[in-house]
Amino acid sequence: MAKRKVVIMGAAGRDFHNFNCLFRNNADVEVVAFTATQIPDIAGRVYPAVLAGSLYPKGIPIFTEDELERIVKEHNVDEVWFSYSDVQHQYVMDKGSHVIAWGPHFGICSAQKTMLASCKPVIAITAVRTGVGKSQTTRYVSNILKGLGLKVVAVRHPMPYGDLARQACQRFETYADLDMHECTIEER
Structure with missing residues (x-):
């Protein structure tokens, strides 16, 4: 059986998380991009092989x-998964309409399949767009x-501003840690 060819639409954050949860170790799928x-400046980069896993020795x-x-069209893609937020419903549906017209399935990853398991109580701080105060509220x-x-x-998803492989896991306890990890203004 041929692998399903997948593209993950994102904004260099939730898309990487969804990849790790749903596709990273799935031999039935080839994430082509x-x-x-x-x-x-995120385009033209590669999601590093060290993060992508053994199925992607050249990264993505x-x-x-x-x-x-x-x-x-070039990769004969079977599925496109919408994996970012901060946009209106109309925007998502417009993207979906285009994708479906080109041939692939268009999907949105469910929370049930992408939430991190926890044995502790969890409070989620969410918002409909960037810059509305999630960090301050947290x-x-x-x-x-x-x-x-x-x-x-x-816990938050990765931010793509630096070297993704080097910044795979970061711990922030003090404000000095923000400098140590070379965080941008947006990440503070």
């Missing part, structure tokens, strides 16, 4: 979303919980 939008190329139709809620004597840990 990520497409990216919203993040400057990252293209601009403007190149999606070409990628779909700090506020964390401080309340710490004030109640609880141990708090914040």
